[in-house]
Amino acid sequence: RLKRRDIIQVIEEPATLSGNSITERLMQRLLNDIRGGRDVLPVLQHCLSRIWHAAGKGKEEMDLIHYAIAGGMGKEQLPKEDQPLFEEWYNQQPDYKQQYFKNPGLHNVLNIHADELFLGKSKPEQQVIETVFKCLTKIDDNRAIRNLMTLQEVTEMLGKEKYTEEQVSEMLKIFRQQGNTLIRPFRDEQEELKKETVLDITHEALIRNWQRLEEWSKTEYESVQMYREFRSQLEKWK
Numbered sequence: 150r151l152k153r154r155d156i157i158q159v160i161e162e163p164a165t166l167s168g169n170s171i172t173e174r175l176m177q178r179l180l181n182d183i184r185g186g187r188d189v190l191p192v193l194q195h196c197l198s199r200i201w202h203a204a205g206k207g208k209e210e211m212d213l214i215h216y217a218i219a220g221g222m223g224k225e226q227l228p229k230e231d232q233p234l235f236e237e238w239y240n241q242q243p244d245y246k247q248q249y250f251k252n253p254g255l256h257n258v259l260n261i262h263a264d265e266l267f268l269g270k271s272k273p274e275q276q277v278i279e280t281v282f283k284c285l286t287k288i289d290d291n292r293a294i295r296n297l298m299t300l301q302e303v304t305e306m307l308g309k310e311k312y313t314e315e316q317v318s319e320m321l322k323i324f325r326q327q328g329n330t331l332i333r334p335f336r337d338e339q340e341e342l343k344k345e346t347v348l349d350i351t352h353e354a355l356i357r358n359w360q361r362l363e364e365w366s367k368t369e370y371e372s373v374q375m376y377r378e379f380r381s382q383l384e385k386w387k
Contacts (some may be wrong), residue, residue: 151189156180159193169207175200175216182221182255188354196221196258198328220261223253256358263331263359266323274320280307281321282362285332285350288370293356293363301344318342331355 151159160179164171179196183189196219201207203215214231216222224235239247245268249261267278284303287296304314318341324332333349334342342348356362 153180156183156189156193159190160197163197164207164211167207169201169204169211171211172213175212178213178216178222179255188256188352188357191352191354192256192259192358195262196255199258199262202328217253220249220253220257221255223250259355259358260360262329263355264361266329266331267361269323270320277307277312277317277320278324279365281317281332281348282350283365283369285348286356286362286366286369288366288373293353293366295350295353295356297347297349299344300342300346300348303348304344314342314344321348 157176157180160171160176179193183193196216199219200211200215200221203218204211209215212231213222213227214235217224217227217231217235218238224232224239227235239250246261246265249257249264267275270278281303284298284306285296286293288294300314300318304312304317307317321332321342322336323329325334325336327335327337331351333351334346339346350356356366
C-alpha cells in the first residue's frame with residue numbers, strides 16, 4: 150500500500166521522464182479520487198494512460214479537462230473556462246458513449262476504455278471476445294480471479310470447426326497492443342500468438358472495474374453451478 154508521497158511520485162515521475170507535464174490541480178484531484186484498496190495502482194496507471202491520450206499523447210499539458218474526457222470527472226466540476234470545451238467534445242460523441250459520463254469517476258475510466266474496444270468489434274467478433282474473457286476469468290470462493298488458458302484451449306471452447314487459432318489471435322490483437330493491454334502476452338512481448346501461448350488478463354482489477362466483464366464472470370459462474378447441479382442430479386437418478 151502506497152503512502153500519499155509515493156502516489157505523487159507514481160503520477161509525476163513518468164510524466165517528467167517522458168518529457169510531458171501534468172498540472173498540480175490534476176494531480177491533487179487524482180489524489181483525492183483515490184480511495185485506497187488493492188486496485189489503486191492498475192486503475193491509476195490505466196487512467197494516466199487515457200489522460201495522456203486525451204492530451205494528444207502528451208502534446209498538451211495533462212489537465213482536468215483531459216481527465217473529464219477520459220471519464221474521470223463531470224463537466225460541472227471543471228473550471229468554468231474548460232466547460233464549453235468539454236461540452237463541444239461531448240456533443241460530438243455517439244449516444245452510447247455519452248451514457249458512460251453519467252457516472253464519472255476514476256474507476257469509470259477503465260470501464261469506458263474496455264467497452265470502447267469491445268463495441269468497436271462486429272457482433273460475431275464480440276461473441277468470440279466475450280467467450281475468451283469468460284475463459285480467462287473464474288469465480289473462486291465468491292471472488293472473481295484470473296484463469297490462464299492457452300490459445301488452443303480457448304479456440305476449442307469456441308469450436309475449432311468454427312474458428313482457427315489464427316482467427317482468434319487476430320480478433321484479440323487490439324486488446325494486446327500498447328495503450329490497451331488488457332490481455333497478455335502484449336504484442337511487444339510476442340507479436341503473433343501460437344496455439345500453446347498462455348493467455349491471461351492483465352490484472353484482476355479489470356474484472357472488478359469493467360462492468361461488462363464482471364457480469365460475464367457472474368453469468369459463467371451461474372452456468373457452472375447449474376451444470377454441476379445437473380450432473381449431481383443425473384448421477385443420483387442413475
